[in-house]
Amino acid sequence: MAIRAVEVWKVYGAKDARVEALQGVSIEVEEGERVALLGKSGSGKSTLLNLLGGLDRPSSGGLRVGGHDLDRLSGREMARFRSTTVGIIFQSFNLIPSRSAVENVELPMIFAGRSPRDRRAAARRALEAVGLGARMDHRPDQLSGGESQRVAVARALANRPRVVLADEPTGNLDSQTARQVMSLILDHVHEHAATLVLVTHDEELAAACTERVIRLVDGRIAADTP
Amino acid sequence: MRWFDLLLWALAALGQQKLRTSLTTLGVLFGAFVLAASLSINEGVQETIQREASKGDASRKVTVYPSWRAKRGSNQDEVKVKGRMSPDRRERIRKALADGGGRGGAAERVDLTSDRLETLARLPHVRRLIPIVGGQVVATLGNRPEDASVSSGAGEDPEFRRQIVAGRAFEAEDERSVLLSEMFAYRIGLVDDADIAQVIGKPLRIELWSPEEGPSFEVSLAGRSRGGRGRDEWLALRQLAWQIPAMLDQFRLTGDERSILEKAIRRPSATPAPPSVADDYRVVGIFRALTHEEDKDAWSRFPAGTDLILPRQTAVDLFFRDPARRKEGLAHAVLLIDDMRNVKEVVDRVEALGLRSESIVRFVERERLTYLLIFGGMTCVAAVALLVSALGIANTMLMSVLQRRREIGIMKAVGAADWQLQALFLVEGGLIGLIGGASGLLLAWTISFPGDAWVRSMVRRDMQIDLSGSIFAFPTRIALIVLFFTIGVTVVAALYPARRASKVDPVTALRHD
Numbered sequence: 001m002a003i004r005a006v007e008v009w010k011v012y013g014a015k016d017a018r019v020e021a022l023q024g025v026s027i028e029v030e031e032g033e034r035v036a037l038l039g040k041s042g043s044g045k046s047t048l049l050n051l052l053g054g055l056d057r058p059s060s061g062g063l064r065v066g067g068h069d070l071d072r073l074s075g076r077e078m079a080r081f082r083s084t085t086v087g088i089i090f091q092s093f094n095l096i097p098s099r100s101a102v103e104n105v106e107l108p109m110i111f112a113g114r115s116p117r118d119r120r121a122a123a124r125r126a127l128e129a130v131g132l133g134a135r136m137d138h139r140p141d142q143l144s145g146g147e148s149q150r151v152a153v154a155r156a157l158a159n160r161p162r163v164v165l166a167d168e169p170t171g172n173l174d175s176q177t178a179r180q181v182m183s184l185i186l187d188h189v190h191e192h193a194a195t196l197v198l199v200t201h202d203e204e205l206a207a208a209c210t211e212r213v214i215r216l217v218d219g220r221i222a223a224d225t226p
Numbered sequence: 227m228r229w230f231d232l233l234l235w236a237l238a239a240l241g242q243q244k245l246r247t248s249l250t251t252l253g254v255l256f257g258a259f260v261l262a263a264s265l266s267i268n269e270g271v272q273e274t275i276q277r278e279a280s281k282g283d284a285s286r287k288v289t290v291y292p293s294w295r296a297k298r299g300s301n302q303d304e305v306k307v308k309g310r311m312s313p314d315r316r317e318r319i320r321k322a323l324a325d326g327g328g329r330g331g332a333a334e335r336v337d338l339t340s341d342r343l344e345t346l347a348r349l350p351h352v353r354r355l356i357p358i359v360g361g362q363v364v365a366t367l368g369n370r371p372e373d374a375s376v377s378s379g380a381g382e383d384p385e386f387r388r389q390i391v392a393g394r395a396f397e398a399e400d401e402r403s404v405l406l407s408e409m410f411a412y413r414i415g416l417v418d419d420a421d422i423a424q425v426i427g428k429p430l431r432i433e434l435w436s437p438e439e440g441p442s443f444e445v446s447l448a449g450r451s452r453g454g455r456g457r458d459e460w461l462a463l464r465q466l467a468w469q470i471p472a473m474l475d476q477f478r479l480t481g482d483e484r485s486i487l488e489k490a491i492r493r494p495s496a497t498p499a500p501p502s503v504a505d506d507y508r509v510v511g512i513f514r515a516l517t518h519e520e521d522k523d524a525w526s527r528f529p530a531g532t533d534l535i536l537p538r539q540t541a542v543d544l545f546f547r548d549p550a551r552r553k554e555g556l557a558h559a560v561l562l563i564d565d566m567r568n569v570k571e572v573v574d575r576v577e578a579l580g581l582r583s584e585s586i587v588r589f590v591e592r593e594r595l596t597y598l599l600i601f602g603g604m605t606c607v608a609a610v611a612l613l614v615s616a617l618g619i620a621n622t623m624l625m626s627v628l629q630r631r632r633e634i635g636i637m638k639a640v641g642a643a644d645w646q647l648q649a650l651f652l653v654e655g656g657l658i659g660l661i662g663g664a665s666g667l668l669l670a671w672t673i674s675f676p677g678d679a680w681v682r683s684m685v686r687r688d689m690q691i692d693l694s695g696s697i698f699a700f701p702t703r704i705a706l707i708v709l710f711f712t713i714g715v716t717v718v719a720a721l722y723p724a725r726r727a728s729k730v731d732p733v734t735a736l737r738h739d
């Protein structure tokens with residue numbers, strides 16, 4: 001089992017500003033499975049993905065991702081979990097503007113303590129794999145949107161994560177670059193038998209890339225169909 | 227995360243904001259500069275004082291003088307003070323009376339008698355006791371008596387040997403020889419160089435007159451020195467002075483005037499007392515006065531204007547042959563201590579004997595206090611500068627944490643732990659401290675050269691002293707202290723911003739707008 005969520009609640013704010021972003025979500029995802037999270041804006045997709053990626057902790061409920069019980073992990077272990085077990089891809093790329101492409105890809109490996117030589121080589125390989133061998137030393141402002149997202153994909157996948165979490169990775173891209181980026185992600189998932197959770201509101205994309213679709217409505221699972 | 231990466235990352239972060247970094251570093255630089263200068267001056271001045279003080283034996287010398295001491299056993303409570311007065315004043319007067327009314331009754335004089343000199347010589351750490359004899363004598367060369375001041379000394383001091391312009395210095399502490407000062411020789415008529423050469427080897431008669439036994443009147447011929455027309459004339463005038471008291475009624479005086487004078491003069495004795503001690507000494511050399519520069523050396527050996535110098539032991543023997551002077555003891559004596567560090571202990575012992583002492587240690591300690599105050603003041607300035615720059619660092623780093631929120635969020639999302647983020651900002655702060663501290667040190671070191679030259683020229687102009695060595699000292703210790711402080715201060719300043727950075731919530735930081 002790659003992912004298991006049991007009765008996960010996430011509540012933001014208090015009193016009048018209280019938002020129940022997730023209201024008892026339970027899912028199970030098998031090792032190597034490709035799942036799409038579908039839902040309208042504000043339905044809680046990103047919230048769930050952030051919880052799975054260890055960026056946040058649930059208000060209640062149990063989470064087990066890639067063999068780790070997330071509520072048992074210390075701050076340090078959680079950081080390590082983020083850099084090695086999962087790879088997260090965001091809609092808005094989230095590259096560090098002052099760093100070159102290759103340095104951005106190196107980032108998780110720096111925090112994981114890999115040696116400079118080792119991680120530089122890995123970063124180069126990852127960039128070549130996404131077809132950016134010629135853009136290594138460009139900074140994010142010198143890259144197009146598609147190139148930026150490919151750097152982000154390379155960064156997310158460089159540590160060979162068992163679970164790939166993608167939050168609308170093509171939301172800011174035109175359809176052609178979107179296909180390119182998606183195929184890079186899917187190649188990795190296939191090659192390493194990784195688990196993929198793809199957040200999107202694009203039915204077609206979900207159908208094309210995943211084998212199972214979970215629909216969220218107002219923080220609850222409305223449907224779970226293969 | 228590796229140390230090397232932390233360092234590189236922090237350096238890169240500093241490099242991205244060059245202006246901000248330089249401005250904050252400038253504050254640290256100033257603080258480090260003042261701190262380094264203050265430490266260095268403190269160190270250098272102490273070393274210079276030590277060096278100047280230990281030139282020759284000066285730092286190991288303790289000069290001992292006779293003194294007064296309250297008589298033991300005088301019962302203070304027995305003293306009664308009459309009259310109506312405030313209790314405070316009564317107490318003051320009672321105390322003064324009990325102490326012997328100043329120097330009168332109950333206080334006793336502690337003299338440097340030969341017994342006491344022996345006690346001093348046997349004190350621990352005292353290597354040598356040098357009795358210093360000085361006083362007025364009548365010196366007669368051939369037929370010319372002349373008032374002369376005598377000091378004692380041996381010729382062992384190489385600096386003194388340089389003052390000998392004719393003949394030789396003493397070879398033994400007890401040889402029966404005497405050295406004449408150039409001026410004294412001139413005064414008694416040895417004007418030509420040939421006269422000087424001739425006087426070597428001649429006997430000089432030195433007479434010690436008991437001060438108590440002189441006549442009540444001084445008689446001299448107007449416009450003449452006492453030796454003006456030779457010994458006979460002087461003796462005749464002295465004879466006259468002795469006889470005046472007996473002839474008071476032959477002068478035209480009113481009864482009042484006469485009775486006032488009779489009361490004032492000593493009991494006239496029939497004949498003038500002979501000199502209490504008189505002896506002949508061979509003139510072995512002539513010495514010149516100290517030059518102006520030599521005199522500026524604060525620790526010169528003889529009182530200025532000494533006419534005659536006798537070997538030490540010879541002088542003591544001569545003076546102690548006079549019973550009055552034997553009782554009175556010497557004017558002072560110098561103790562030579564085995565090590566500068568033991569001077570304080572010896573001084574304490576000497577003062578316990580009731581004697582007064584003077585040593586360069588006191589002077590050095592007073593100088594130290596002055597420089598300690600300067601040092602303290604400068605250190606305060608440095609502390610304030612560092613504090614202000616610490617606030618500046620905390621402020622700018624906090625701003626940069628807020629500005630880099632998104633970046634920090636990204637770092638956390640891809641696996642940066644809280645401690646790693648804290649470490650990044652602490653290292654960033656530490657680097658500012660290191661760079662600022664190092665440049666401050668460098669600046670202080672660079673400025674120390676013109677600074678030293680300036681102080682040196684000032685000391686030369688105002689005090690005519692040529693300082694040896696630099697008044698700035700830069701041992702490694704100072705560099706370590708300065709860097710320790712600047713890095714410490716900047717790291718502490720970075721603590722709060724670092725905490726804030728580690729507390730950034732990645733989810734909120736990354737929520738796209």
Ligand SMILES: Nc1ncnc2c1ncn2[C@@H]1O[C@H](COP(=O)(O)OP(=O)(O)O)[C@@H](O)[C@H]1O
Pocket residue numbers: 012013019020021039040041042043044045046047048733734
């Ligand atoms: N940090 C937050 N503070 C308060 N409310 C939040 C926060 N993050 C998300 N929400 C709310 O939770 C709900 C779900 O948000 P989100 O998971 O981003 O939805 P989606 O990704 O499906 O568009 C929304 O109503 C949103 O306003």
Ligand SMILES: [Mg+2]
Pocket residue numbers: 045046047
């Ligand atoms: Mg979303």
